[in-house]
Each structure stands twice: as structure tokens, then as C-alpha cells.
Amino acid sequence: YCTDMSLVSEKRKSYGSGEYCDNFTDLNLSHCFIGTSLYVRLLLYTRSNLDCGHELNHHHLSTQPLFNLTQPTAFVIHGYRPTGAPPIWIDHIVHLLAEQEDMNIIVVDWNRGAANLNYFTAVSYTREAAHNLTGFIMTMEEEGASLSSVHLIGVSLGAHLAGFVGANLKGKIGRITGLDPAGPMFTSATPEERLDPSDAMFVDVLHTDMNSFGLRGAHGHIDFYANGGADQPGCPKTIFAGKSYFVCDHQRSVFLFLCSLNRTCSLTGYPCSSYSDFLDGRCLQCETFKPASCPVLGYDVSQWRETLLQLGQTKVFFSTTATLPYRKLSYRVDMVTWNQYLRWGVVYIRLHSGRNFTEARIDHKLLRLEQYTSTRLLAQFDEDLPNIQKISLRINTGNVIGPRYKIRLLRIRFTPLERPERPLMCRFDIIMEENMEVAFRPLPCDSRL
Structure with a gap:
């Protein structure tokens, strides 16, 4: 040519x-x-x-x-x-x-x-x-x-x-x-x-x-x-x-x-x-x-x-991160809510390991929280923390002028998707207020408080 x-x-x-x-x-x-x-x-x-x-x-x-x-x-x-x-x-x-x-x-x-x-x-x-x-x-x-x-x-x-x-x-x-x-x-x-x-x-x-x-x-x-x-x-x-x-x-x-x-x-x-x-x-x-x-x-x-x-x-x-190694760690989060009033919000989840933590913000659309409803979320974290000692959760409803409504979680379960060898993490009967962070120690899913 x-x-x-x-x-x-x-x-x-x-x-x-x-x-x-x-x-x-x-x-x-x-x-x-x-x-x-x-x-x-x-x-x-x-x-x-x-x-x-x-x-x-x-x-x-x-x-x-x-x-x-x-x-x-x-x-x-x-x-x-x-x-x-x-x-x-x-x-x-x-x-x-x-x-x-x-x-x-x-x-x-x-x-x-x-x-x-x-x-x-x-x-x-x-x-x-x-x-x-x-x-x-x-x-x-x-x-x-x-x-x-x-x-x-x-x-x-x-x-x-x-x-x-x-x-x-x-x-x-x-x-x-x-x-x-x-x-x-x-x-x-x-x-x-x-x-x-x-x-x-x-x-x-x-x-x-x-x-x-x-x-x-x-x-x-x-x-x-x-x-x-x-x-x-x-x-x-x-x-x-x-x-x-x-x-x-x-x-x-x-x-x-x-x-x-x-x-x-x-x-x-x-x-x-x-x-x-x-x-x-x-x-x-x-x-x-x-x-x-x-x-x-x-x-x-x-x-x-x-x-x-x-x-x-x-x-x-x-989904990926912005830089090498690009990988996100994904968890399937299943929760059952029992709050009296219907609320809509953005969910923030933090995983803590020692002094380190990584956060997932689930905000692609507002989450609907209502009485006795099972909800499945995808939480994607930029860092892989192997030994999770504490989890903190916040549900931001955008409510800034009225009273803070309580949100009750009968159960929340975290399933690591790309790390099947790791145990599932659960917690039962959590009382939280909208826009306020609540922290808890995860338990094996066959345990209860």
C-alpha cells in the first residue's frame, strides 16, 4: 500500500x-x-x-x-x-x-x-x-x-x-x-x-x-x-x-x-x-x-x-474507582424496615477496620423506607477492608425543619459479593433517627443480641 x-x-x-x-x-x-x-x-x-x-x-x-x-x-x-x-x-x-x-x-x-x-x-x-x-x-x-x-x-x-x-x-x-x-x-x-x-x-x-x-x-x-x-x-x-x-x-x-x-x-x-x-x-x-x-x-x-x-x-x-487498581468492593445489603412513617432518603454506609474506614453513598435515587418492607441495596466501596469491626449507617432524608423521625431496622445483612470466603455480617433491631449516624458492631448472621 x-x-x-x-x-x-x-x-x-x-x-x-x-x-x-x-x-x-x-x-x-x-x-x-x-x-x-x-x-x-x-x-x-x-x-x-x-x-x-x-x-x-x-x-x-x-x-x-x-x-x-x-x-x-x-x-x-x-x-x-x-x-x-x-x-x-x-x-x-x-x-x-x-x-x-x-x-x-x-x-x-x-x-x-x-x-x-x-x-x-x-x-x-x-x-x-x-x-x-x-x-x-x-x-x-x-x-x-x-x-x-x-x-x-x-x-x-x-x-x-x-x-x-x-x-x-x-x-x-x-x-x-x-x-x-x-x-x-x-x-x-x-x-x-x-x-x-x-x-x-x-x-x-x-x-x-x-x-x-x-x-x-x-x-x-x-x-x-x-x-x-x-x-x-x-x-x-x-x-x-x-x-x-x-x-x-x-x-x-x-x-x-x-x-x-x-x-x-x-x-x-x-x-x-x-x-x-x-x-x-x-x-x-x-x-x-x-x-x-x-x-x-x-x-x-x-x-x-x-x-x-x-x-x-x-x-x-x-463500577470502578477513578484510579488504579479501579476495583470497587461490593456488598449486597438486605434490610427490613419497621418505621411508622414513610420516609425517602439517601443511604450512607461506613465500614471500619481499626482507624481505617471506607464509605459507600447510595444516592443514584432516593430509597423508600416504609413499614415492614424488605429492601435490597448495592453498596460499593473504594477500599477493601478485610476485618470489619464496626459499621455506621446514616439515612439522609433532607428533613431540616421538622422533627426527626425514627427509623427502625428489624434486620440488616451484609453479603460480600466478590469475597465469598468472608462471613455474612448482620445486626438486628436497630433504632435510628433520620439524618443521624448510628454505629454498631456486626454479628454473625446466625446470632442475635
Whole structure:
């Protein structure tokens, strides 16, 4: 697709003693203003050359001693690059993938094509780049590789590029992972014009920016929606933050996936019809997936794969913190109220361990408290405190001028969702006043005062 081969040799640098490495194409804004012609480079990394990429010949794989066709192969496909700079996460994902298992890791460098101020031009190049990559994978198959061992990981526009490759190969690719598939120009696309479940034997998708650069809807066998799939915690809310305002939510998909590969954040997704239902505590059980429990975002999906393929398209939701390790600790809170007067309020729960505490604020909607009513809540905490010695509870009704009404809890029970080895915590017959905090020591649920 590009006749100027000097563009490739420019990206070589000395490594160690006399060894040369092929680096990701580094462009600048001048290239983006002028426009680039598509050129697809395939940079191979393995455990033996993690820090030194080797560009593969598209047609003569037998001459590539580092490329083992009997091993799994993961292709990493970036998206639109409006500034021409290499993605900051490329080295990270290569190293983390190599930790999962011994495999070929191929970075699909289509920066000459993706780097263009005209987004529509970059979109048009995805079909050509997919045709190029399809031919390479067909050559792999001819030389002994199994299509079922191929995993395409596509970011943004790269997710649709991966889908086009999968469609070209009649859905025989083993797996496609789409990280916040691009939305602009794909919102009204048919399944044939974007990533969809038929593009691979298994398709998993992570959504983080559906109200801007990401694509709304469900497009895989399983779709993970972080914080509902739109606004991410810690990302700027106003345009005055500059570039971060535009890219933060969209890029969060990559950082969440990297964190899952690093196994520092186990992000559990709960099957549900909507994020609001999830926050309401209506979708906190995963009997369908037993004994494997709820699906977890990440590389290893083997224990949930068969169930998900049987279910068809499954939506799962989870919440995160604003920073690493992103994970929230979730409790299912079941309580039975016996207050005389109907009250509406926001619930604050604090877990105390020694001098440390963590707080959950359940405020996505007002909670209805009435006589002899069982209520289920989802309480999500930013910190994981293992030995809970005290729990404090406050129900803020907003009542500031009238008398404080009493609220009686016949029972309150805390079930740790991601820590099933921990005991359930209960307390019985608590008398509290609205807007006032009450503290108590949790008891085993088979005990009473």
C-alpha cells in the first residue's frame, strides 16, 4: 500500500550489541495535515524479544525464526491516531500479554492510514487494512496455524477493523476483543459494517464512552459496561480540561483491560438489563454461571465461554474507582424496615477496620423506607477492608425543619459479593433517627443480641 520503503527503515534503532529493532511508526502533526497513505506493518514480539519488535514479511513466514505457528497468536490493533504519535500503551500490553501464556504477539501498525486529521479517511482505510491482515492470517493458516488460536484485540476503530478481518474469514477466528469500539460513522451501521458476534467464535466487548467516541449497544457475545459504559470516574467533566476531556473516557477501556491483564484488578461483571437495575441491586446473583460465578473482565474467559455462547448476547455491568487498581468492593445489603412513617432518603454506609474506614453513598435515587418492607441495596466501596469491626449507617432524608423521625431496622445483612470466603455480617433491631449516624458492631448472621 506504500511504495516508499524508507519509511520503514526510519523506524529501526540499535538494540544491544548489533541487534536492530523495528519500532512502531512515529509521525507528527505535519503528516496528519498532509494526510498519509495506508501502509500496514506487523511487528512481532515474543517472550524472547519482548523489548525488540521484528517486522514480519507478509508472505514468507517460514523465514521468521521467532514466529512459532504452533503457538497462539494475539494481534493488537490500534485505532484512530489524530496526532500521529504511537499509542502510549503498546509496550504495556505486549509485556502483559506475554505474561498470560507463551504466544506470538503481533502489533498491527497501520499508523500510516490512521494518522490523519480527517477521521473519515481513517475510517475508509479500515477495510483496506483488514484486507491486508486477512491475507496474512490466511498465509498463517496455509503454513499450519489454526484460526481458532488467533485472538484479535482491537481498540476503538481497531475493533471494527478486527471485525472486518473476522468477517472476511467467515467468523472462524478464535476470539475478538473490542475495547470501546468507535461510535462516529458506526452508530447506524448494520452488523456487516461493524464489529458483531458473528465475526469470531467468541467476541467480548468493553464499553467506556458510549455517549461520545464509543459505540452504543451490544456487539459481542458478552458486553462489559464500565460505570454504565459512558462517563468514567476521574475524567474531566468540562472542556476546559483540554485534550483529556475528549479522550479520557474512551482511553479508559484500554487501561481497564491492561489492569485486568496485570491481575491487580479483578473486575466482576453482573448480568443485567441496565446499569440502573444493577445499581438498584436487582442483578447481584449469577446462578447461570455456576460454579464459575460472574464473568470477570480479562484475558481468560474459558470458564464462562460455553455458557455465554449458549446464552447469546449478554450484558454485564460493573463500577470502578477513578484510579488504579479501579476495583470497587461490593456488598449486597438486605434490610427490613419497621418505621411508622414513610420516609425517602439517601443511604450512607461506613465500614471500619481499626482507624481505617471506607464509605459507600447510595444516592443514584432516593430509597423508600416504609413499614415492614424488605429492601435490597448495592453498596460499593473504594477500599477493601478485610476485618470489619464496626459499621455506621446514616439515612439522609433532607428533613431540616421538622422533627426527626425514627427509623427502625428489624434486620440488616451484609453479603460480600466478590469475597465469598468472608462471613455474612448482620445486626438486628436497630433504632435510628433520620439524618443521624448510628454505629454498631456486626454479628454473625446466625446470632442475635
